[in-house]
Amino acid sequence: MSTPAAPGAPVRKAPVRKTPARPTGTARTPAARAKPAAPPRADNSEAPATSAGAAPKPRTTRPAAAKATATRTATAKAESAAKSSAARADTAKARAAKAAATRAAALASSLGQTVAEPIVVETAHVETAHVEPPVSEPATAKAADSTPAKLEPIVDAPAVADPVAVPASTAAPATNAETLPTDDAVTVAAPEADIEAPQAVAVRAPRKAPARSLRASTKRSPKSAPPVSDEPLTPVVLSLTGLKKSFGNTVAVSGIDLEVREGSFYGIVGPNGAGKTTTLSMITGLLRPDAGSVQVHGIDVWGSPIAAKRIIGVLPDRLRLFDRLTGAQLLYYSGVLRGLDGATVRKRSADLAAAFGLEDALNRLVADYSAGMTKKIALACAMIHSPRLLVLDEPFESVDPVSAVNVTEILQKYVASGGTVVLSSHGMDLIQRVCDHVAIIVQGAVLAAGTIDEVRGEKTLEERFIELAGGRKVAEGMEWLHSFSD
Numbered sequence: 001m002s003t004p005a006a007p008g009a010p011v012r013k014a015p016v017r018k019t020p021a022r023p024t025g026t027a028r029t030p031a032a033r034a035k036p037a038a039p040p041r042a043d044n045s046e047a048p049a050t051s052a053g054a055a056p057k058p059r060t061t062r063p064a065a066a067k068a069t070a071t072r073t074a075t076a077k078a079e080s081a082a083k084s085s086a087a088r089a090d091t092a093k094a095r096a097a098k099a100a101a102t103r104a105a106a107l108a109s110s111l112g113q114t115v116a117e118p119i120v121v122e123t124a125h126v127e128t129a130h131v132e133p134p135v136s137e138p139a140t141a142k143a144a145d146s147t148p149a150k151l152e153p154i155v156d157a158p159a160v161a162d163p164v165a166v167p168a169s170t171a172a173p174a175t176n177a178e179t180l181p182t183d184d185a186v187t188v189a190a191p192e193a194d195i196e197a198p199q200a201v202a203v204r205a206p207r208k209a210p211a212r213s214l215r216a217s218t219k220r221s222p223k224s225a226p227p228v229s230d231e232p233l234t235p236v237v238l239s240l241t242g243l244k245k246s247f248g249n250t251v252a253v254s255g256i257d258l259e260v261r262e263g264s265f266y267g268i269v270g271p272n273g274a275g276k277t278t279t280l281s282m283i284t285g286l287l288r289p290d291a292g293s294v295q296v297h298g299i300d301v302w303g304s305p306i307a308a309k310r311i312i313g314v315l316p317d318r319l320r321l322f323d324r325l326t327g328a329q330l331l332y333y334s335g336v337l338r339g340l341d342g343a344t345v346r347k348r349s350a351d352l353a354a355a356f357g358l359e360d361a362l363n364r365l366v367a368d369y370s371a372g373m374t375k376k377i378a379l380a381c382a383m384i385h386s387p388r389l390l391v392l393d394e395p396f397e398s399v400d401p402v403s404a405v406n407v408t409e410i411l412q413k414y415v416a417s418g419g420t421v422v423l424s425s426h427g428m429d430l431i432q433r434v435c436d437h438v439a440i441i442v443q444g445a446v447l448a449a450g451t452i453d454e455v456r457g458e459k460t461l462e463e464r465f466i467e468l469a470g471g472r473k474v475a476e477g478m479e480w481l482h483s484f485s486d
């Protein structure tokens with residue numbers, strides 16, 4: 001299901017800002033049409049009458065009465081042309097407005113919103129914790145600078161630039177731990193174009209069959225060249241283009257291009273320090289890229305972070321939870337801050353607690369949870385608003401095998417109903433078993449991506465991973481470990 005419409009949540013209603021659909025033929029503006037037929041000049045120049053297209057060619061020897069008649073004729077034709085031109089333009093405008101409204105309604109519907117308010121376009125954002133205005137307040141429409149995106153590096157930004165003690169999973173777009181819009185009109189990745197991008201409305205067609213056919217990296221290894229699939233492609237729900245991020249002299253992500261299609265269960269694997277967390281943080285709006293763009297369901301994450309985050313559920317790498325709340329309270333706030341009503345949140349909380357085996361822990365402080373329980377409550381918070389895309393950084397880390405199976409089953413059902421999961425993990429077996437697609441990231445670049453079979457070829461995923469990651473290094477000089485100190 002989609003996130004319920006928050007009363008004051010920003011609504012991506014497309015105003016009539018696109019170039020109206022031109023009437024067929026040589027469409028021109030009313031002014032342009034009327035201009036040639038402007039009142040003839042008093043002198044006998046040929047231009048006006050000729051332009052009007054009807055008056056006889058003036059002659060300098062024509063009598064004054066004839067000239068007056070020609071002038072009246074030209075003026076009448078000009079007025080008539082202007083009127084009919086204006087009428088056509090009105091009709092075209094009306095058609096364009098209707099089309100824009102229809103697209104906006106479709107998009108709003110896909111976002112679970114009602115079309116009632118102007119578009120909110122954020123011009124730039126800083127990674128700062130803040131609490132969004134109450135969702136009942138109308139959002140302020142800010143004119144977007146349509147200048148192409150020019151991303152500014154934030155030199156000292158942490159890997160997970162979420163400085164508050166709340167999980168990004170609960171960092172609802174309209175709630176907390178959000179990137180804060182500022183007046184600094186820097187990072188605008190053509191947000192208005194995104195709003196009406198085709199894939200923004202061509203989403204959420206519930207899929208019956210498992211997702212197939214994902215194209216990804218531009219750096220595909222020859223060995224992993226995929227066989228051509230004849231199955232229809234589902235819409236792209238996540239698109240990374242030229243994503244880059246450095247921390248000082250450390251290049252964490254060196255230009256990633258990736259596409260994830262709807263209904264994919266997509267695994268991201270890579271050695272320690274390969275850039276997985278950095279990439280996922282940029283996808284979810286927690287870390288600003290130095291360059292490149294991220295689109296989620298056609299919405300530019302850094303151009304319109306609030307709209308994008310509304311449809312994303314996040315389990316970040318470093319959990320920062322409001323751990324002085326009980327599990328039930330944390331779930332409750334995660335839900336209501338996402339715009340759900342209390343009854344819905346309670347129902348979903350009970351379902352999630354049962355699914356994750358947290359029923360008995362709901363009334364205990366999260367601070368007292370074990371690592372695995374903490375992971376599970378954070379995961380539950382990421383899911384409670386039923387996002388379209390789940391981005392999970394190491395979701396199974398510390399989770400016991402039984403819970404892992406339960407979580408896996410939940411995620412598989414979610415994917416089967418049209419949701420999309422992107423997760424990172426070091427568990428090659430798990431990725432191979434659970435995911436239908438995988439990308440192997442090494443030193444900030446995607447070295448292979450595609451379906452599991454495409455990437456692993458004749459090998460196991462682990463073998464392929466080790467091969468791409470540079471092979472195993474034999475530990476030498478460790479003999480001292482075998483001569484025990486005591």
Ligand SMILES: Nc1ncnc2c1ncn2[C@@H]1O[C@H](COP(=O)(O)OP(=O)(O)OP(=O)(O)O)[C@@H](O)[C@H]1O
Binds near residue numbers: 276278
């Ligand atoms: N806030 C930061 N400041 C400086 N360097 C950072 C920061 N965050 C990440 N890095 C560096 O960026 C590189 C990629 O880190 P990242 O956390 O994305 O790797 P990873 O693939 O998630 O690793 P792991 O599997 O160990 O979790 C590493 O070299 C890391 O040291």
